[in-house]
Amino acid sequence: MAFLSIQDLSISFGGLTALTHISIDVRQGLILSIIGPNGAGKTTVFNCITGIYRPNQGSITFQGKELVGKKPYQVASMGIARTFQNIELFSHMTTMDNLLLGRHIHMKTNVFTGATFLTRRSPAAREEREHRERVERIIEFLEIESARDIPVLALPYGTRKLVELGRALAMEPTLLLLDEPSAGMNQEEKRDMMFWIRDIRDDFKVTIIMVEHDMNLVMDISDEIVALNFGVKLAQGAPNAVQKNPEVLEAYLGQQ
């Protein structure tokens, strides 16, 4: 049984068909990249997995459990984290608080224990300290210590991307969806991002699905690639094979 299995997924918005009969199997521990020209439906796949869109047809099973029909927060608590194409951070909060929100599903403090957060021994204070330590390790891993207590509003774009990645990691997901992790970064930052994505897979034992436009990055780190065009799956396979696939070449370069 596949770790994540998308079967016969179709979705349309009004008259516009965004995905047509897409089936993708994702094995555990892989880095799988979804590529395709603009409007191919890459982000739509993410939005279907995370419950933001409800597909018209098809099923998505994650570790044997159906995801279609679940609310985004339910999907998140099953261990699926994501980042967004146009960074969605809590912009008035500090980096620390943003990452602590990633710990939300692992924490228990409710309105009553929260309001009586008085001494070092109160349950809320103990839990808070424990989770701050975990977040601190992620801050160290991503080398964003200098941004720790700064509101993300005041951070440069590249750092915000990292904070968003850190926030997803703080959720300790088993499946991580990265929507254009290297968009808007310079060559050096892209290379760093590539190493981080590999390290995340190896150190955190996370399966990663990534939407990405930078082909060098995609070819370097992906174990498998899925190519989409106009909501149709063109190919799935190892980077070399997909790169040579005539249909993929046609989608990107046009007919010879």
Add this chain to the structure above:
Amino acid sequence: MDMKRDYFEDIQLFRTNTVLVATVVFLAVLAIVPFFAGAYTLYVLNLIAIHSIVAIGLNILVGYTGQISLGHAGFFAIGAYSCVLLMVKAGVPFIFALPAAGFISAVFGFVLGLPSLRLEGPYLAIATLGFGMAVTQVISHSDFTGGHMGIKAPPMSVGPFVADTGAAQYAVIVTITVILAIAAVNLVKSRVGRAFVAIRDSEVAAEAMGINLPYYKTLAFAVSAFYTGIAGALMAFALEHVSAGSFNLILSITFLAMVIVGGLASVMGSILGAALLTYLQLKLLVIQEAPGIGPFLLEVSKRFLTPEGIPNIQSIVIGAIMIAIVIFEPLGMHGIYLRTKRYWRTWPF
């Protein structure tokens, strides 16, 4: 810069000794005021304390969670009436009736929170506005609640202690205010408060973090209504009487103004805003007695407005002050505090 050695230092109630000392001094001043202040001053302080509770509660909803409410006078009324009715009609002692009033109000808050799952911005404002107006209408036309005449509130009593003087009322009201303010400070820095702010900043991302949106939105309404309900109950005792007419739309808007003038998403700002607007409203009632400017304003209002024109002057002055604060200090009085603090941090350089 003080060095931190433990994560607890990041999250404790008093992050530095300066804050601790300032708070202790402030509480000590609050404790000795009744020995010096006259009856009117105590009455004003009681009103400020009560309005602070409302402003804190409303700020949890508006400033932290990013929802809007124009119906908080409704919760204020529900709190006031349920506490007094529980005591008068059911003989429940004050010490149980007060929290019960808060929880009854919170239940209404939860119910009013349900439309917030679908509505936002101006639409939510209208829905809550409708709620506030409906509550007043129902109360003023029901015999059970004393109709237009309202009902007389018995004195607050805790065991053998009966708060029948201004100073005793002050003791009860200010104690409850301090407890609720500390609870709010704690709540907003805990997991729940972070979830509220997350909803305000990005609902999409909040859901992706596993935050149960319907739960936390309705919870914010319920907590906000709880605070307002408690405040409403205390108001009934401070005025020794409740009547539906006082819980009108203007009151809801005044609460909102306190929050914005004080500073969104700040507990201390809420208290400052409540204090400033309450004080101004009372002071401007007697603006014609002000030295120098008073007779002049009276003259202006006699010449250009109706003979009873002085209330217009009050509204104009209070409006001008609110506009000035919002223009020159968008963060409200909390922003003024932050700037002062930054200035003194490097003093005398």
